[in-house]
Amino acid sequence: MHPYHGWPFLTSPHHPTLSAVGAVLIHGSISLFVVSPIVLRSNRRVLFAVLAFIGGPALDLDHVVAAGSLRPQALESLGHRPDTHSLLLALALALVAFALTRRKLVAWSVFAVIVSHLLFDAAGGNEYWLYPLRHPDSIPWLACPVGLAVLFGISAVVARGGPSLPYAHPLDEHLRGEVGGGIR
Numbered sequence: 001m002h003p004y005h006g007w008p009f010l011t012s013p014h015h016p017t018l019s020a021v022g023a024v025l026i027h028g029s030i031s032l033f034v035v036s037p038i039v040l041r042s043n044r045r046v047l048f049a050v051l052a053f054i055g056g057p058a059l060d061l062d063h064v065v066a067a068g069s070l071r072p073q074a075l076e077s078l079g080h081r082p083d084t085h086s087l088l089l090a091l092a093l094a095l096v097a098f099a100l101t102r103r104k105l106v107a108w109s110v111f112a113v114i115v116s117h118l119l120f121d122a123a124g125g126n127e128y129w130l131y132p133l134r135h136p137d138s139i140p141w142l143a144c145p146v147g148l149a150v151l152f153g154i155s156a157v158v159a160r161g162g163p164s165l166p167y168a169h170p171l172d173e174h175l176r177g178e179v180g181g182g183i184r
Contacts, residue, residue: 028052041160105159108155
């Protein structure tokens, strides 16, 4: 596999270890970026920042399984990214996160972190991001920064509690701990 055809300055077949380290740093950074509005509004900023940073490159553990090795040379020689690099997995993991936590914010964060990874990889090609479909196997490179900006914007809206509704049920206010005319 020749990762990141759309980003040729980021990888080198002659330096697979350096390419792997670069991929970890890039995926971690963009994952943290897309959920940073949520992280910054949390009470556990450091913990959530670390989780977001680790969550981005964690998707690449499927490369280790597919290659059957931890060697960077083996990881770089795959024919294409594994099928788990897909929107289907992003949706499934977001649903699992919601089922386990019952928190939309957590589910959105899981989805955004995985999709940010997919956007970066799909701009490089050889990724079946719409698995089980085999085509398209890439996106235009400009879709990556635009998609990351959209994910960031949605995270900003979600972090503020979403669009304000004209009426909130008093029980909702109580459960969120808001002061108002709700149930005490």
